[in-house]
Amino acid sequence: MSRILILHASVGTGHKTAARALARAFELRGAAQVWCEDALDYGPSIYRQFYVNSYIELSEKAPVLWSYFYERSDRDDTKLTKDLRTLMDRFGVAELDELVDRCRPDAIVCTHFLPVNMLGREKRKGRLPQPLYCIVTDYNGHVFWVNSYADRYFVASPKAAFMLAQRGVHPSIISVTGIPIDPAIAEPKDREITQHKHHIARSPVVTLMGGGIDVDTMRQMTVGLIEEMGEGSLMVVAGRNEELEAALRDLHGTPKVDLRVLGFVDYLDDLVAASDLVVTKAGGLIVSEVMARHTPMVVVEPIPGQEEWNADHIVCAGAGLQVRLPEMVPLLVHNLLADPARLQALREGAQREGQPRAAFTVAEQILHEIS
Template identity: 45%
Template sequence: MTRILILHASLGAGHLNAAKALCNAFERISEVEVRSEDALSYANSLYRSAVTQAYKQLSEKAPQLYKAFYEGSDISDLEKSLDNNLTWAKLERPFFADLEQLLKEFDPDAIVCVQQIPSRLLQILEQDAPMAKPQYVVVTDVIAHSTWINHGVHGYFLPNILSANLLIQRGVNPAVLHVTGIPVKLEIMEPKTKEEARSRQSLPHTLPIVTLFGGGLNARRVKSMVVDLLASPLPILLIVVAGRNEKLVEALEEVTDSAQVQLRKLAEIDYVDDLLVASDLVITKAGGLITSEILARGTPMVIVDPIPGQEEQNADVIAAAGAGVQLRLPEMVAPAVQYLLKRPDRLAEMHQSALELGQPRAALNIVEHILTDLHARRVMQTLETSELETSAVEAGSLETSAIPAGIVSRTAHAE
């Protein structure tokens, strides 16, 4: 039985969703035991609270400061970035005693990290282990920041060739870089038609559908977009998914249909994929996981309010590929939606561009590569062990043959 440990960190939903996708992919393979854990749940409560609050406050309330920190900490020199990540790991290690215990108890054959914190810790923790376990890193940002690069990584799984080329330019060995895409839910590999998805969720078949995912967006700005969209002269169904954003639910409480636009307000749902297939256009922030799911389904998107840093990079890649448009002003969302809905040829081009960029099979590709690599390592270890044993036997034979026969006889007789 091959044991796989997947480590993520609860800093945004993306890492968790990537871990879930990989876990489900491993579970499809017989003779594999997989376990997925939040590394921060094994950290000292003081550290965990400080990190999560810092991320939340910077990304939501001080985005420009977050951007400055994100870009300032992206080190182009490979040795300097490795040293910097190692220094961070040494500082963090005292807060992760429980994580060390998890590694000892579960004793995995391989560790897969979908976030930087557990990956950089492993280069320290594995030094003290009796035998280091292969570590694989799944990058969940469209562009790999230098904090993803650590000692002892046997393979990096990347979202696109651009990210691979940037790491090669920084000096990372190309042999450990694999372009697979960001792992998304396995159901996205299953073919679905727009008609089937709409019927399943009781959605109209004749109206254009625009879905706005507002869970990670500012409630005030989302309400402004929704009000503008409701003034559209085009008949559409506007679906707003608030997720766990309670402020957004409250902000939209008194907002209702208009003369031409039907409004459907949803909280947390479990049929996001059906909405992606059913929609003619999606409005979203530029999180690595949600945009990867949208791309894999080929749905054109309008990207709004990307978090400065990695989400801006995600948005740039999508816009450059022609799979979506990026807007900075919320007032431009409604005009852009109307413009696109009036031009089905443009939407068709965006659909095709999204499909070319999307990777619906990413999770299975990563899993198959890891298991193939582990099998090759076992074969190599078996061969090396066999060669050592053969060498030992041959060495013993040589030593025996070097003893004169008379001495052997006398020794035997004396015994």
């Protein structure tokens, strides 16, 4: 019976979501004990604040600067990359070693590069006998994920595998599995039955996800979709963004378009399964979840760097379309809904690309390797 320590970092929600999905998969596959921990909890609070806030400030409020940083740091031989690695080594998660000693896991699984690099240092010094596994949670292979002491990488796509190999990772330790998502998504759901379950009476169904999109942009897209859809149901998910939910509450549908504004819901997967089309940002986890349900996507406003890679992957896979200007979303949605053949082609692309069993695949391979 195996003991598994899963480490993520609370920079956005995707890394934590992947970690929880893996924890569930390990439990379902018989692991004796599974821990799921935020690596940033095991270091100085000032480091955590700096790390999280700098990412948010750059990626959301200064995307051009973030793009420059992302591209400049995606080379292992630059001074910027070396300085950042040194910073992580010196001021990072100092108490992580104590966590490992306390848990005594048989394997350590990381869904963020920060704990990979921190624990890779310990392996280099001969102080970490456990195998160290790295789960890349986007559709690229940025150099920050690369560590000479990682025992295996699990990546989303052949392109990501190629990128890691170009950065010196031996192909024999790269497994293309898809990004781990909630194992429950591997269970099929009928679209019409799911619509009936949630009292969604009108078709087609479009779900607009508000995560990472500012209030004004969301309101603009919602108003435009109500006007352009013609008929159907528009489900707008504000999540935990109470400001966004409040800003949309005064909007109403039409005699032919039902509008439903939702806050945080625990049935997001049902909405994806019930939808003919999903409009969303291009986070690695959410796009993987949508493709696993074979639902076409319109990706809007990708953050420079990893979201651009994710969005490009979706388009190249034929699973969705990308729009950089939110103003164009309503017209694109209208055109897609009016073209069933094109929508079906995107659905088939999502079906080809989706990996609903990715969490199980990763868990099964790791358990096999350490058994």
